[in-house]
Amino acid sequence: MITGLDHVQVAIPVGGESDAREYYGAVLGMQEVPKPPALAARGGCWFVSGNAVLHLGVEEPFAPARKAHPAFLVTDLDALADVLGSSGREVTHSDGELPGIRRFHTFDPFGNRLEFQQV
Numbered sequence: 001m002i003t004g005l006d007h008v009q010v011a012i013p014v015g016g017e018s019d020a021r022e023y024y025g026a027v028l029g030m031q032e033v034p035k036p037p038a039l040a041a042r043g044g045c046w047f048v049s050g051n052a053v054l055h056l057g058v059e060e061p062f063a064p065a066r067k068a069h070p071a072f073l074v075t076d077l078d079a080l081a082d083v084l085g086s087s088g089r090e091v092t093h094s095d096g097e098l099p100g101i102r103r104f105h106t107f108d109p110f111g112n113r114l115e116f117q118q119v
Contacts, residue, residue, distance in 0.1 A: 007046075007053035008070040010112050013062035017045050019109045020056050027087050028080075030054065064111030077102050077118035 012020055024030045030047035034040070043058035052072055074080050081091045084106055093104045103117040 007055050009055040009057050010065065010070065010108070011059035011062060012044060012056045012110050012112075014043065014058050014060050016056075016058070016062075016110055017043065020045055023109050024054065024056070027083065027089075062110070064107075064113075066111065066113055069105070069113040069115050071103075071115035071117055074116050074118055077104065077116060080116055 021032060024045075024047045025032055028049070030049040030052075033046050033048055035044070035046055044056045046056070047054045049072075052070075054070065081093075081104055084091050089106050091104045091106050093102075095102050095104075097103075101117050101119055103115055105113055105115050107113055
């Protein structure tokens with residue numbers, strides 16, 4: 001029986017770690033955690049924030065996930081939208097589509113779709 005979700009993995013291109021650290025760490029405020037040595041040689045990086053665990057893995061050839069996406073729960077959707085807008089990221093609000101849930105979509109620096117929700 002499934003009891004939870006350990007992590008979500010999103011692909012990044014070879015050499016994308018610096019951009020990932022800037023976006024997921026500096027812009028989104030997630031904390032980078034070290035990868036185990038056996039996995040670190042593959043590239044990529046891992047982040048956590050609250051219960052959200054995100055693994056960014058190098059994929060070659062790289063193709064961004066334009067439809068499939070992780071959905072992150074946040075405490076202040078408007079503040080995050082402002083942070084993303086101030087950093088030049090496009091935010092597309094989808095309020096009203098899911099009763100009781102405010103949300104928006106955006107894309108990371110690699111073109112991967114991300115969703116942020118506030119209940």
